[in-house]
Amino acid sequence: MDFTFTERETYWRDRIKSHIDTYLRPRVGDYKKEMESGDTRWKVLQVLEEEKARAKAAGLWNLFMPPQGANPHLDTSVEFEGPQLTNVEYALCAEEMGRLGFSSEVFNCSAPDTGNMEVFHRYGTAEQKKKWLVPLMNGEIRSAFLMTEPAVASSDATNIETRMVRDGDEYVINGTKWWSSGLGDPRCKVAIVMGKTDTGAQKHQQQSQIIVPMDAPGVNILRHLPVFGYDDAPHGHMEVELKDVRVPVENVILGEGRGFEIAQGRLGPGRIHHCMRTIGVAEEALEKMCRRLTSRVAFGKTIAEHSVWHERIARARIDIEMTRLLCLKAAQMMDTVGNKAAANEIAMIKVQAPNMALKIIDDAIQAHGGGGVSEDFGLASAYAHQRTLRLADGPDEVHSRSIARMELGKYGGVRGGVELTSGNLAVTR
Template identity: 75%
Template sequence: MNFDLTERQTHWRDRVRDFIEANIRPNMQTYIDQDNAGDRWKVIQIIEDMKVKAKSQGIWNLFMPPQGQLTHVDDTFEFEGPGLTNLEYALCAEEMGRVGWSSEVFNCSAPDTGNMEVFHRYGTREQKDQWLGKLMNGEVRSAFLMTEPAVASSDATNIETRIERDGDDYVINGRKWWSSGLGDPRCAVSIVMGKTDFAAKRHAQQSMILMPNDAPGVNIIRHLPVFGYDDAPHGHMEVEMKDVRVPATNLLLGEGRGFEIAQGRLGPGRIHHCMRTIGVAEEALEKMCKRLQSRVAFGKPIYQYSVWEERVARARIDIDMTRLLCLKAADMMDKVGNKSAKQEIAMIKVQAPNMALKIIDDAIQAHGGGGVSNDFGLASAYAHQRTLRLADGPDEVHARSIARMEFAKHTEMPKDGGMSSGDMGATR
């Protein structure tokens, strides 16, 4: 087994890494100043400036599927990124994870990444012309609306939002929350998951439809902070849809095919999250090591105390193990497809956030009182990573799927009639 990176893998990873070091890190204070000035829900200019640079250098839309994985609807190849594989992109995503706002600089931030993949694979030419081109150019942003406050959305068959046909339109009624990205003033379109047929088989009731966010009846009820952080201008919103009327041509792929689309969207999205998480953990470990070597307590540098040697060693072991598991999952997705890699995807989704949270927690401890402040970025990193134990499916759902696949190797078990809730999970 060869663990060396190929020339192409190294090329793309290093381009992203070098851009971050040369352009993004030197502007960290500018970002903080602009983020804290004026209205919270605004366009942050330094990100827009960096986007122009990144786009001019071709470091843009790196997640877009390679040719040959384009679409179920037509065979046009006009909407293309650089054609990185999941494995190649995973290495880039880790670098982006080290600085939270860098993903947007490369037009590689959620939920736009998953939404663009949906348009790419399942959209009609009309839908692509209307929305995908604008998203790929960074002209607009988007949201994905699945999770609902009234039901346990880790089992998406519970969702209650109605998408009902009325002549040449569909009418949407329901309430969603944790609708990430809806706070951004550029957020122009949402992909909404709801039910078009409440009487159909359990996994054939759901559909996905495109909803312009300025349509009459779309009402943002409130913003939902995460451990007190507003995540502006991105934000996480609770939104009511009351008799929202959209053209029937806005339906994606067809009635009853919402789960099929979700599976195509969530597999790659989970890998993206996990690789960014590894970048977050690397950043926390670096901060921890520097802090431990620069502070003296009880007559000697803190790093010389054996408890910290154990914690740092454990952090390095856990990061490297997690990275290998994540790269294995990405490689399997490229070689045998998302379905065959579902156990590896589930494992990395459980492992990565928990690994990062332990390392961030140790880094907070190393920084003392400063660790729980906003001075070192560790408190916000912890808050964001904690949400990933829920986003795209809670740990318990993925663990159930892993266990059921493991049991199936060793005994006869009745097969599910359809996708389990573990295949799905709540998303943000």
């Protein structure tokens, strides 16, 4: 097996790393200062807008969009702008983005816009692309994805209760969604909503996905949902009521009953994008841990000289390397044999990555003592965000079940298969 990165892979990885180190890290202070200024945290940050313009001018934009040839059935009547990286190429870039939280948005590669853009690109009509995909690709608007519901166990997406009833040339939508990531941003202009259009159809053909403009009458944000006390402003995660919301029938994506098909196409890449960034989060935590241990003295020697930390550091490096290899294997399979064939690897990395990162971040917090649970070092918020990934895009238990069923299927125990899950807590990519 050849583990050498190609010239193109290293070229894009190094460009992203250099751009982050040169332009974005020096502006962390500006970012925090602007967040804390003014009367509201739910606002457009000029620091990000300035850096987005810089990244776009440098051609570091829409990196996640797959090569046109990856799906010969795509409607390319509306072209997208971007370097068309493979999953492996993007994996290396996403790892670098994971080391600095707001960098994904700077490159127009943040959730949930990435997943929504892929949905519009893969399944949308020419008119839907013109109206929503183009401004999203240009970074002019933001979007949301509404799937999870408070009243049902959304790890089984067949449970969703939001109803979409056709009335002449419109659909009338009623339901409540939560963990609707992105609705706090004043630039959020559109959401893709999953609900049931035909409760009498077969189990996985009852659901559809419909485009809902955020200014449609009946779209009511009920409350903001903090994550371990963090508001994630200006992005945010909201509980939203859809009360007699009317949208035209042409807002249905792909057609009635195709919601699960669309969600499968969306969530596969989304899960691995999270994992790519998670490796960067773990690398950042390990670096902070090592710097802290070598700079603090306890009981007459640096903390790094106490042997208990040798085992923790070694375990962290081993776990990061193993996880990166599994992530790259999943990405390489997606590029060569397709997302469906890579389903088991995607499920495995989805379970492994956040659990790996959480252990390393926890050790880094311990190394920082009281400072670790403050916001001085960013470790507490990193832990909070990574903990959500054990739920987002499907809980660990559902992915583990799929892995086990596939393994048992080799021996005739249980027929294998991967099932769609929801859980779009801070989700989408």
